[in-house]
Amino acid sequence: xxxxxxxxxxxxxxxxxxxxxxxxxxxxxxxxxxxxxxxxxxxxxxxxxxxxxxxxxxxxxxxxxxxxxxxxxxxxxxxxxxxxxxxxxxxxxxxxxxxxxxxxxxxxxxxxxxxxxxxxxxxxxxxxxxxxxxxxxxxxxxxxxxxxxxxxxxxxxxxxxxxxxxxxxxxxxxxxxxxxxxxxxxxxxxxxxxxxxxxxxxxxxxxxxxxxxxxxxxxxxxxxxxxxxxxxxxxxxxxxxxxxxxxxxxxxxxxxxxxxxxxxxxxxxxxxxxxxxxxxxxxxxxxxxxxxxxxxxxxxxxxxxxxxxxxxxxxxxxxxxxxxxxxxxxxxxxxxxxxxxxxxxxxxxxxxxxxxxxxxxxxxxxxxxxxxxxxxxxxxxxxxxxxxxxxxxxxxxxxxxxxxxxxxxxxxxxxx
Numbered sequence: 001x002x003x004x005x006x007x008x009x010x011x012x013x014x015x016x017x018x019x020x021x022x023x024x025x026x027x028x029x030x031x032x033x034x035x036x037x038x039x040x041x042x043x044x045x046x047x048x049x050x051x052x053x054x055x056x057x058x059x060x061x062x063x064x065x066x067x068x069x070x071x072x073x074x075x076x077x078x079x080x081x082x083x084x085x086x087x088x089x090x091x092x093x094x095x096x097x098x099x100x101x102x103x104x105x106x107x108x109x110x111x112x113x114x115x116x117x118x119x120x121x122x123x124x125x126x127x128x129x130x131x132x133x134x135x136x137x138x139x140x141x142x143x144x145x146x147x148x149x150x151x152x153x154x155x156x157x158x159x160x161x162x163x164x165x166x167x168x169x170x171x172x173x174x175x176x177x178x179x180x181x182x183x184x185x186x187x188x189x190x191x192x193x194x195x196x197x198x199x200x201x202x203x204x205x206x207x208x209x210x211x212x213x214x215x216x217x218x219x220x221x222x223x224x225x226x227x228x229x230x231x232x233x234x235x236x237x238x239x240x241x242x243x244x245x246x247x248x249x250x251x252x253x254x255x256x257x258x259x260x261x262x263x264x265x266x267x268x269x270x271x272x273x274x275x276x277x278x279x280x281x282x283x284x285x286x287x288x289x290x291x292x293x294x295x296x297x298x299x300x301x302x303x304x305x306x307x308x309x310x311x312x313x314x315x316x317x318x319x320x321x322x323x324x325x326x327x328x329x330x331x332x333x334x335x336x337x338x339x340x341x342x343x344x345x346x347x348x349x350x351x352x353x354x355x356x357x358x359x360x361x362x363x364x365x366x367x368x369x370x371x372x373x374x375x376x377x378x379x380x381x382x383x384x385x386x387x388x389x390x391x392x393x394x395x396x397x398x399x400x401x402x403x404x405x406x407x408x409x410x411x412x413x414x415x416x
Contacts, residue, residue, distance in 0.1 A: 010036040010131065011337060012327070013150055013160035015138050016167035017046060019056070019113065019313060020299030022120035024166050024320035026069045029129035031328025033337065036158055037130065038150075039167075040137035047121065049114040053276055054192050055235040056116060057081070057218055057310035059108045062317050065410065071119045078221025080106035082203030089210060090265075106203070108310075110218040110235055133158075141176060141295075146336065148294045162338035163295050164323070166316075169285055171301035177292045184284040186365065188213050189245035190307055191238040193277045194220065195260065196228030198269025207308075208263070213239025213365070214308050215263050227274040236273075237307055238263065239282065239365075249279055282306060284362055290350060291343040296323055303354065306361040315357055321410040322349050 012028050014021050017039035025035045045051060058066070066072040084097040084107060097107065124130045133152070140151040141163055150158045165173030174181070195217070206217040220233040238260075240248060248259055257272045264271045286303040290296065299316025323346050327337040336342070 007156045007158075008036070008131070009159045010034050011160065011331070012036070012162050012164060013038065013138075013148060013158055014164045014166055015039075015171075015173045016165070016301070017041070017121075017132065017134060018166070018168065019117055019120070020168075020301070020316045020320065021166035022117070022124050023069075023317055024164055024298050024323065025124055025130050026071065026120065026127070027065075027320050027324035028164075028327060029124075029127050030069065031324050032331050033129065033324075033327055035130045036133060036160070037124070038133045038136065038138055038152065038158070040135070040153070042135040043121075046134065047114075047118060049112075050276075052113045052117070054113050054278065055079075055110050055218065055220065056113055056313045057108055057110050058116075059311070059314045060106060061410070062314045063106075063109055065317055065321055069123065071116075071123055073115070073119055075221070076109055076111045076115070077106070079110035079219050080203050081108045081110065081205045081219060082106060084205045084207070087206065087208045089208070107205075110205075110220055112220075138173070141173070143293050146338075148338070160338075161294070161336060162327070165295065165297045165301040166299055166320075167301055169300040169304040171297070173295070174287055174297055174301055177295055179292060179297075180288045182284075182286045182288065184362075186282040186284070186306065187242050188239050188282040188365075189242050189279050190282055191236075191240060191245055191248060191277065191279050193236050193238075193260075193273045194275045195234045195236050195264065195271050196223075196230050196274045197232050197234060197264075197271040198230050199267075200232050201234055201268055204267075206265075206267070208265070210263065212241045212244060215239065216307075216310065217264065218310070223274075228272055230270075232268065233274075234268070236260070236264070237310075239307070242281070245279060249277065284358070286358060290319075290347045290354075293340075294338040294343075296343055296346060298323060303358060305358055306365045308361050308365050309357075311357055311361070315354065318353060318410055319350055322346060325410070 011033040012035045014025050014035060014037045017037050021037055025037045028035045039046065063072060086095040124132060137153045138150045139153050142149045146161065148160045148163045150163065152158065165171050167173050201219040203219050205219060208215045216237040218235040220235050222231040223233050224231060248256060256277065260273055261271050284305060287297055290302045298319040302319065305312055326342055326346055330337045330342055
C-alpha cells in the first residue's frame, strides 16, 4: 500500500523503490516480513516511462522468481531469447548457444524497464505487508540497540530491525554507513537505443566483440507504430571508448544510423534507430562489504558491473532472494532478522556468485576490448573451441540462465 504515514515500526526498511528495491520488498513480504520502502521520488516520477526507457535482460532463473512473485507478464515473452551468438568482430567463427539444448524454456527475456517497474509497483501496492513511502528520503539512520531508527526528510521516524540498501550505484545508504568502495573506470560509455529492422530477429540475440567494446543486439517484441517502416525491434547496448562515444552522440540521426548499421550487420536486413538515444559511463564499482550493523546491501548498491553479459539485474535479484530466504527462516522461529550472524551468513553465501561474475565481466571486457596484434585470431579460435565442446557450453549456458549452483536453488524448478 502507499502510505502518507512516516512515524511507524516495520520489520525491514528498504531504501529505494527502483527495480531492486521493489524486488527485495516483494521477496521479503513473501516470507512473512513487514516491509517499508522509502524513496525520494514521488510515484508520478518513478512511473514516468521517459525516466527509464531502457530494457533489462532477464535470465530464465530470474523469470522464475518474478513469476513466483506474480510480477511476470506473459506478453513479455515477445522479447524471449531463443538463441545467443557471440562473435569476435566479423570472424566467421563464433559461439552459439541454442536454447532448445537445455529444455528449460527461453534462455532469457528482454523487458522494458518501465513495464517491469510498473508490474512490481502494482504488486507491491496491493500487498498488505508492504508500505510504500514515496516523495521523501532517509536523511539519517542510527543504530540503537536492536533497531534502526531512520529519520526521514519530512521529519518522520521509522523504526526497523534491518535496513536494506537498494538505492543504486551511488547508494546514499552505503555512503552513510561509511562502507568504502573499489572503483575502476573502464574509459567507456554505453550507448543505448532501440533498433527497427527489416527482418524478424526470431528470438536471436547477438553479442559482437569490437575493439572499442561489446555491441549487443537483444530481441524485443514487434511494435505497431509509425516510427519506422518495419515493425521488428531489438534493443541495442553499444559500448564505445569515451571520446568516440561522445562523438557518436553528437551526430545527426541519419549519421548515427549509418554508424549503427555498420556495427549491427545485415543479419536482420536494413536497420535504423527509433526513439531516444541514451548513454551512461561504465565503471566497476564494488563495495568492500555487503553488510554492516543492521544493514544489508543488494543490487547496484553493493556493486555495479559491466553490461557485457547483461547480468546486473539478475545478480541483484539473487542477492534479494538469498537475503529473503534467510530472513524468512529467522522470522518463522521468532528470531531477530537483523542479527550479525544472519548478515554474515548472507554475505558469505553471496561471495562466490558475486565474485565470479564481477571477475568474469571485468576480464571479458578487458580481453575483448582491444585490437592487440595476434589476440583477434586467438579470441575467435577460443570462441570456436568452446562451441565445439558441448559439456563446457552447457555449463556456460546454465550459468548465463541463472540455473547453476546457488542460483538454481533460488530460482526454483519450473520454467516460465
